[in-house]
Amino acid sequence: xxxxxxxxxxxxxxxxxxxxxxxxxxxxxxxxxxxxxxxxxxxxxxxxxxxxxxxxxxxxxxxxxxxxxxxxxxxxxxxxxxxxxxxxxxxxxxxxxxxxxxxxxxxxxxxxxxxxxxx
Amino acid sequence: xxxxxxxxxxxxxxxxxxxxxxxxxxxxxxxxxxxxxxxxxxxxxxxxxxxxxxxxxxxxxxxxxxxxxxxxxxxxxxxxxxxxxxxxxxxxxxxxxxxxxxxxxxxxxxxxxxxxxxxxxxxxxxxxxxxxxxxxxxxxxxxxxxxxxxxxxxxxxxxxxxxxxxxxxxxxxxxxxxxxxxxxxxxxxxxxxxxxxxxxxxxxxxxxxxxxxxxxxxxxxxxxxxxxxxxxxxxxxxxxxxxxxxxxxxxxxxxxxxxxxxxxxxxxxxxxxxxxxxxxxxxxxxxxxxxxxxxxxxxxxxxxxxxxxxxxxxxxxxxxxxxxxxxxxxxxxxxxxxxxxxxxxx
Numbered sequence: 001x002x003x004x005x006x007x008x009x010x011x012x013x014x015x016x017x018x019x020x021x022x023x024x025x026x027x028x029x030x031x032x033x034x035x036x037x038x039x040x041x042x043x044x045x046x047x048x049x050x051x052x053x054x055x056x057x058x059x060x061x062x063x064x065x066x067x068x069x070x071x072x073x074x075x076x077x078x079x080x081x082x083x084x085x086x087x088x089x090x091x092x093x094x095x096x097x098x099x100x101x102x103x104x105x106x107x108x109x110x111x112x113x114x115x116x117x118x119x
Numbered sequence: 120x121x122x123x124x125x126x127x128x129x130x131x132x133x134x135x136x137x138x139x140x141x142x143x144x145x146x147x148x149x150x151x152x153x154x155x156x157x158x159x160x161x162x163x164x165x166x167x168x169x170x171x172x173x174x175x176x177x178x179x180x181x182x183x184x185x186x187x188x189x190x191x192x193x194x195x196x197x198x199x200x201x202x203x204x205x206x207x208x209x210x211x212x213x214x215x216x217x218x219x220x221x222x223x224x225x226x227x228x229x230x231x232x233x234x235x236x237x238x239x240x241x242x243x244x245x246x247x248x249x250x251x252x253x254x255x256x257x258x259x260x261x262x263x264x265x266x267x268x269x270x271x272x273x274x275x276x277x278x279x280x281x282x283x284x285x286x287x288x289x290x291x292x293x294x295x296x297x298x299x300x301x302x303x304x305x306x307x308x309x310x311x312x313x314x315x316x317x318x319x320x321x322x323x324x325x326x327x328x329x330x331x332x333x334x335x336x337x338x339x340x341x342x343x344x345x346x347x348x349x350x351x352x353x354x355x356x357x358x359x360x361x362x363x364x365x366x367x368x369x370x371x372x373x374x375x376x377x378x379x380x381x382x383x384x385x386x387x388x389x390x391x392x393x394x395x396x397x398x399x400x401x402x403x404x405x406x407x408x409x410x411x412x413x414x415x416x417x418x419x420x421x422x423x424x425x426x427x428x429x430x431x432x433x434x435x436x437x438x439x440x441x442x443x444x445x446x447x448x449x450x451x452x453x454x455x456x457x458x459x460x461x462x463x464x465x
Contacts, residue, residue: 001304014334
């Protein structure tokens with residue numbers, strides 16, 4: 001949706017996951033945590049990601065913020081390639097772009113419940 | 120019935136999926152025709168995706184200019200001339216249409232301007248816009264008819280001649296107070312654009328949040344952003360009746376959780392959902408069944424109930440990606456030529 005800032009969404013929302021009984025890990029980053037947004041002082045909105053509980057695949061992404069549609073395309077590409085979220089999390093994305101925020105967003109994805117239990 | 124002109128591929132509706140199929144098929148050497156009643160290229164370049172983004176861009180410019188002082192610039196009073204906004208949009212649309220016509224010419228697909236209806240399986244009778252009729256038949260027929268804005272059944276609303284997105288993108292004056300029925304994507308985009316041009320804007324949504332399909336935190340964030348731009352948002356609100364006329368004076372009686380109230384506006388924009396353009400085109404003659412919502416019933420290969428026919432628009436997209444509904448039609452348009460066995464040479 002091309003409001004300002006726009007809203008972009010790909011894959012599952014939290015609501016979809018709940019309805020479909022899909023177990024997902026959710027992480028959310030306010031746009032104030034994205035350096036590009038800080039730089040241009042446009043800090044309304046957030047990024048949100050759903051990652052599969054059982055493996056590291058990305059199930060869905062939602063963003064309200066500047067260039068949300070472009071950032072979504074990055075996430076969609078990762079999803080098409082079945083990239084584990086950790087690969088994108090550890091990637092060096094250009095500073096300072098909106099997509100750079102995917103790093104800190106994905107870094108906030110909680111560890112799998114099994115791993116947490118082991119720790 | 121006289122003998123129909125025979126095509127290998129016949130497409131009803133020149134919207135995104137239909138045109139991609141037609142250009143692809145014609146480019147692969149198939150004898151192809153597309154029937155379109157009004158909009159060359161369908162809604163997207165003419166009255167929906169592209170023109171709305173054009174005017175939203177103008178609204179963004181207006182927003183920047185109004186806030187110029189924050190960026191260290193001094194401006195005089197800001198006056199919006201909607202006729203110029205519209206003219207800029209029209210130039211974009213004209214260029215789009217010209218590019219489409221060029222693609223028809225280059226691909227060899229014939230574009231036939233007129234209103235079509237099925238008179239037999241795989242056979243269309245076209246009432247040509249320039250007069251006369253043509254009878255067309257296709258080995259493969261693609262139904263790509265799209266949707267139009269639904270006008271809810273509220274007393275006085277139809278008589279008030281409300282705007283849909285089509286008319287809202289053709290205004291040459293600025294609404295004093297735009298009342299938007301529906302807090303979905305279309306309503307919100309245009310609400311914010313007109314607010315930024317300088318209209319007072321009120322959004323009326325019957326549900327408990329904006330954008331009913333979205334997560335609540337997403338809807339609330341957008342609501343907060345729009346409220347900060349001083350757009351009035353009424354949730355859980357029903358329109359009971361309308362009097363007057365959009366474009367002049369219109370009055371809406373609404374029921375909110377805190378009681379009934381009357382809203383006076385200069386314009387009403389209806390953005391409460393879409394209806395498929397499947398009525399009155401003889402689908403029953405073609406053996407094409409509709410579902411309970413009036414959309415063409417299709418299988419997972421986007422085939423209709425008619426024997427060996429294809430369909431394109433409003434079927435499920437292969438992937439659930441959305442920032443714009445065009446995605447659905449475009450992805451169908453990419454899938455179907457492959458499914459239909461057409462291959463471009465080279």
